[in-house]
Amino acid sequence: MLNALGNVVTALTNGEFSFESLAAQLITIAVVFFVTAIWGRFFCGYLCSFGSLQELFFWISKKFPHKRITVPANIDRVLQYLKYVVVAFIAVALWIMAIPMDASLSPWGIFGMLTSGNLSVMSAAIFTGGFVLLLVFFIGSVFIERFFCRYFCPLGALFTLVSGKRFYRIQRDEPACTHCGLCERTCELIFLSRMEEERPAQMEVFCLSELLTSTIQSFDGVAKMQNKQISSNIQPNLFLCGDKKSIQKLLTILLDNALKYMPSQGVVTCELATQKNQLKLLVSNPSETLNKEQISRLFDRFYRTDDSRNSQTGGYGLGLSIAQTIVTAHKGKITAYTTDESSLTISLTLPQARL
Numbered sequence: 612m613l614n615a616l617g618n619v620v621t622a623l624t625n626g627e628f629s630f631e632s633l634a635a636q637l638i639t640i641a642v643v644f645f646v647t648a649i650w651g652r653f654f655c656g657y658l659c660s661f662g663s664l665q666e667l668f669f670w671i672s673k674k675f676p677h678k679r680i681t682v683p684a685n686i687d688r689v690l691q692y693l694k695y696v697v698v699a700f701i702a703v704a705l706w707i708m709a710i711p712m713d714a715s716l717s718p719w720g721i722f723g724m725l726t727s728g729n730l731s732v733m734s735a736a737i738f739t740g741g742f743v744l745l746l747v748f749f750i751g752s753v754f755i756e757r758f759f760c761r762y763f764c765p766l767g768a769l770f771t772l773v774s775g776k777r778f779y780r781i782q783r784d785e786p787a788c789t790h791c792g793l794c795e796r797t798c799e800l801i802f803l804s805r806m807e808e809e810r811p812a813q814m815e816v817f818c819l820s821e822l823l824t825s826t827i828q829s830f831d832g833v834a835k836m837q838n839k840q841i842s843s844n845i846q847p848n849l850f851l852c853g854d855k856k857s858i859q860k861l862l863t864i865l866l867d868n869a870l871k872y873m874p875s876q877g878v879v880t881c882e883l884a885t886q887k888n889q890l891k892l893l894v895s896n897p898s899e900t901l902n903k904e905q906i907s908r909l910f911d912r913f914y915r916t917d918d919s920r921n922s923q924t925g926g927y928g929l930g931l932s933i934a935q936t937i938v939t940a941h942k943g944k945i946t947a948y949t950t951d952e953s954s955l956t957i958s959l960t961l962p963q964a965r966l
């Protein structure tokens with residue numbers, strides 16, 4: 612894809628553009644960007660081998676004890692702009708100004724050589740600058756999930772720009788809405804990457820107390836069917852400035868998880884109050900005994916404390932990771948803890964809106 616773009620931009624700047632000689636590249640670019648503009652970053656989600664390898668390294672690394680790096684949210688947000696710098700560098704320096712750069716410095720080129728299946732080509736790829744860069748990216752993905760995608764990938768940057776403006780979305784027709792939930796559904800990974808890379812879309816001031824109350828009411832029937840209860844202590848008229856749909860999703864995740872992962876006859880407790888200009892929400896539920904290691908990993912993507920239990924409850928272990936992303940995007944904090952080893956509390960704080 613990047614090569615195709617490079618060929619087109621270079622031909623345009625050199626005055627050598629021709630539809631016939633660039634037909635393959637133009638069709639590739641048009642198809643990928645058209646589909647991205649309609650359905651979002653499908654290439655990253657389903658086709659990219661670079662992305663899949665990073666996922667694989669991160670997944671394998673979770674099987675071994677090692678120190679995970681947590682980049683502070685404000686630094687992470689700034690670092691995510693690096694990929695736009697990479698795009699600008701490639702477009703201006705390499706394509707437009709044609710500044711010569713040794714091909715062996717390209718991690719993509721080296722990746723292509725390493726996966727060529729030709730032993731002499733593969734051995735030539737080692738001991739190059741591009742190989743060192745490739746190693747850095749893959750080692751980084753052991754400590755930070757999708758390290759390269761997150762901070763450096765120029766294609767990812769372009770896809771974000773295109774999919775951010777995508778014109779096809781299922782719109783809810785309020786009067787005819789049957790609350791089927793289709794318009795809310797999106798690939799959870801795409802939702803995550805969108806939340807991580809963009810500010811919450813529609814910031815508005817709304818009453819969190821009311822939203823929490825109505826969300827709890829919507830879960831009451833499900834809780835009763837499972838012989839469970841939800842008890843709440845909600846301070847009225849607490850307002851938040853945020854993306855209401857994301858916060859609704861956050862509350863849904865917390866209640867859904869609490870009900871899923873507790874024994875029947877159990878009671879979920881929800882408390883919402885103010886604390887030093889912050890809104891503090893606690894959601895607690897009885898749970899199996901969780902050790903410190905398990906609790907510290909609850910926000911990891913795809914982490915499951917017990918595979919056998921999760922095969923019955925469903926889900927893909929993304930819920931709390933999404934919750935954390937939503938809270939971070941709203942400049943809040945979320946933690947998990949246990950006070951008696953037989954219950955789990957998710958505690959989060961969000962800035963209170965000034966009215």
Ligand code: SF4
Binds near residue numbers: 661766
């Ligand atoms: S961000 Fe880049 S490396 Fe990551 S999945 Fe997308 S295209 Fe591949």
